[in-house]
Amino acid sequence: MNAARLRGERGHLRDRLLVLTTSLTLGVVAALTLTTGQAAATTAGGLTYSCSYDVLGSNVPTPVVLDSDLPAVSGVRNPLNITTSMTLTMPASVAAKMEALPGFRTAQLSPDGASDGVSETYIAPTGRTPVTAHPVLSELAQDGDGDVPFSGMSPAPYAMNPGPSVPGTYSLVVGALSFQLHVDATTPVTYQVSCQPPSVDVLVDTFRITAPTSTAVTVTGTWTYGDTPPGATATVTRTGSTSSWPAVSGSVQFYADGDPAGAAVPVTGSGAADLAHLPALEPGDHQISAAYSPDAASPYLASTSTASPVTIDIGTSIVVVLAPSAAVEIGDAASATATLTASDGSTVPGQVTFTVAGTTGDPVPLTDGSATIPLPTTSKGRYTVTASYPASGLYRASTGNTTTLDVGVAATTTRLELDRSSASYGEPVTASVIVSSAHQPPAGSVTISVGEHATTVPLTGGQAQLTLPTLPADDYQIHAVFTPTDLEAFGTSDDTAALTVLPDVTTTALVLDAAATPYGERITATATVTGGPATALGTVTFTVGGRSVSATVVGGRARVVLPVLRPGSYQVLATFVPAAGSNVGRSTSAPARLTVRRDATSIRQRVSTSRHRTRLVCVVNVVAAHGTPVTGRVRVTLRQPGRGHRSTSVLLERGGRTVRFRGLARHGSWSVVATYAGSVTLAPSTDRVRRGST
Structure with missing residues (x-):
């Protein structure tokens, strides 16, 4: 069975x-x-x-x-x-x-x-x-x-x-x-x-x-207040065990100061029970124990461990801060402050020790969790600063951050001033430099540079002056650099100032050889440029009626013949444009008024009749006073007393045209009138030819 x-x-x-x-x-x-x-x-x-x-x-x-x-x-x-x-x-x-x-x-x-x-x-x-x-x-x-x-x-x-x-x-x-x-x-x-x-x-x-058992408990890891609590391990041992005995089974209840610490933890086949984390406890000494309880099928007896003492420390952290900053000058006041923070929020007691540039000083008492020491700034260099706190009671030892104090040379300030920020070409400009320091007047020299020019001037009482060289017309940045005599005591500094060198002022005067002219007659305009060097170099552009004509300035003058303009009223301007590098400025004349009239015309007629005097031929020519070709129409009218008049309008060809009339009365007087209506550029005109009675 x-x-x-x-x-x-x-x-x-x-x-x-x-x-x-x-x-x-x-x-x-x-x-x-x-x-x-x-x-x-x-x-x-x-x-x-x-x-x-x-x-x-x-x-x-x-x-x-x-x-x-x-x-x-x-x-x-x-x-x-x-x-x-x-x-x-x-x-x-x-x-x-x-x-x-x-x-x-x-x-x-x-x-x-x-x-x-x-x-x-x-x-x-x-x-x-x-x-x-x-x-x-x-x-x-x-x-x-x-x-x-x-x-x-x-x-x-x-x-x-x-x-x-x-x-x-x-x-x-x-x-x-x-x-x-x-x-x-x-x-x-x-x-x-x-x-x-x-x-x-x-x-x-x-x-x-x-069979009887024994239970032992250990706490894994250190315990600092505020951190995640460590775990605990209970080990259940079979008394008098042999390899053939069955494995331990059941659970372990952990206790902290006699109070259950979480739920019971199953025992593994090896007899171990692990609690991931003990409950959070206050700083101080505590007792951790474990009690083994076999399950219903286990042949082993319950057992309880002896208490394992643990101490919960208070963690500390240190922050080292430099004042007034991490970079100071020789002679400045500087300090380091170490501030300690406890993991339970309490005020850390005791002393803190500072280490500056590898040298550890005497302990400094903490006041409200902080301590401050002065730092040396008598010479240039970099100094590491840290602080350490030895364990005190429940408070754990800690070391602060390492920070670096940079002690640099005494800073200087260079201020550059010009007696004017804008000057005409050739006008003198003076640069003044003042160099100062927060500790004592610096000694050294100032180099003033502009463009390709650089001049070094020694400081006297912290000041220096220089008249700038003559500069072409342009925009400039004047640069002043202070170089100390002792580079280990003072720092360099510089400053800039803006200077605009303006071209020399010029004046352009415009003169026309006539203020009024008929159409077709050419006008001469003359521009005179003054100011700047004795002879201004450049060109003058004459502008009239939307058209421009340029001429080179020679001996301070430029002359052009204006283009032919249609009848009307015009303003003529002359603008001087200086040559590159001439260091003179542009200038424009006052406007000159010019009036262009229509050109006068005249008509010439040659009238002839046929042998029987019944036909009339009139050759008409219209001529402009200044030779402008005449275009347009001319009207020729034949008048005969008692017989009325006949009129015809013809288009001029090369300024002339032939007109023929028939049915001329053999006897009696007649007249031929030629009329030119004019154009935009030419004035009208009339001519009459008569014949008396026969």
Whole structure:
């Protein structure tokens, strides 16, 4: 039989159960004695049993003999099921009596199945002699069971020796294999017995063999207030353990100063339980402990560690700040202040030590968590500054940041001033320089440069002056640089000033040879440029009517013939444009007014008649006074007294045209009038030719 089968049939036979309750401590039991009986109880070697029994089944051979004892059957491991019908005759006045007593088939001990015997004592029926059965002891291991036969049973007990060697939970099973059946024969009755083999064992005992344990606790890491609390590890050790013992199981409850620290933590197979983080505690001394509790299936006893003392320190941090800044000049006042901050927000007590340029000074008491020292600034250089705090009570030691003080040369200020910011070409300009320092007047020289010119002037009483060279007309930045005599004491400095050199002023005067002119007549304009050098170089541009004519200045003058202009009123301007590098400025004349009239015209007619004087031919020519070609129309009118007039308009061709008239009266006077209407540029004109009466 295996454990699974035993558990399955145990519930089915709850009313037919032989029960043994025990308690056992490993290493105490030397022998196990089992005595069966109605409510019997015994104690042996610290193991206490109380048990009762009932008939579970039968393995009865056939035929059944009346009034006789059935022989005991033993040594059958798994007998077949037998169902038998029997007829039993018993007196009617006597109640039928059947008594069956159990013979112990097996005694099973699991999981390790030690070779243990089981003694048995039977309660015989009234008037009968006890019958000895032959029990078989079975060992049930983790992977099955086995049988160990016994014979020669006697009232003397069989010992369970040795007892189990490994702590754990065991099941002791006793089953019925042989029975004694007694039947009194009197009045016959019919009695049917259904005989079943003892296929179901009786659970006699389920008991725990336990082993003591010890628990130790350690806190992992240091503990500083304000940081994440460290964890803790509990180690559960099996006392007297061997490699064959089962692993420790259960949980560990951690405690901080006697109070539970979080939920219980499961124990691993190696016996360890890790708490990730202990609860946050106040600074100071504390006690951390752990209590092991086995689970229901564990064969080990609970244990509690001794308290592990831990101290929660207060973390400190230092910030070093330089004043007034990290860069000062020689002779300036400078200091370093170390400010300590505690992780619990308290004021850090004690002293702090400063280290400047590798030299550690005397401790400086903290006041409200801060301490300040002066720093040396007598010579140029870079000085590292840091501060350290030794541990004090609960306050942890710390080292501050390293900062650097730069002590530089004394700064100087150079101020450059010009006596004017704008000057005409050739006009002198004076530059004045003042060099100052916050500590003492500096000594050295100033170099003043402009363009390609540079001049060095020594300082006198911190000042220097220089007249700038003549500069071409342009925009300039004047640069003054101070160079100290002692470069380890004073720094250089510079300044700039803007200067604009303007071209020399010029004046341009414009003169026309005529203020009014007819169309076609050319006008000469003359510009005179004065100012600047004796001879101004450049050109003059004459502008009139949207047209420009330029001429080079020669001897201060420029002359041009203006372009032909249509009749109208005009303004003439002359603008002087200086040549590059001449250092003179542009100038424009005042406007000169010019009037252009239409040119005068005149008409010339040559009139002739035919031989019979009936036709007239008139050749007309129109001429402009200044030779401008004449275009347009001319109207020729023939007048004859008493006959009216005839008129025709013709387009001039090259200033002339021929006109013919017919039907001229042979006798009488006539006149021919030619009229030119004029144009935009030419004035109108008229001419008349007459002939008297004949």
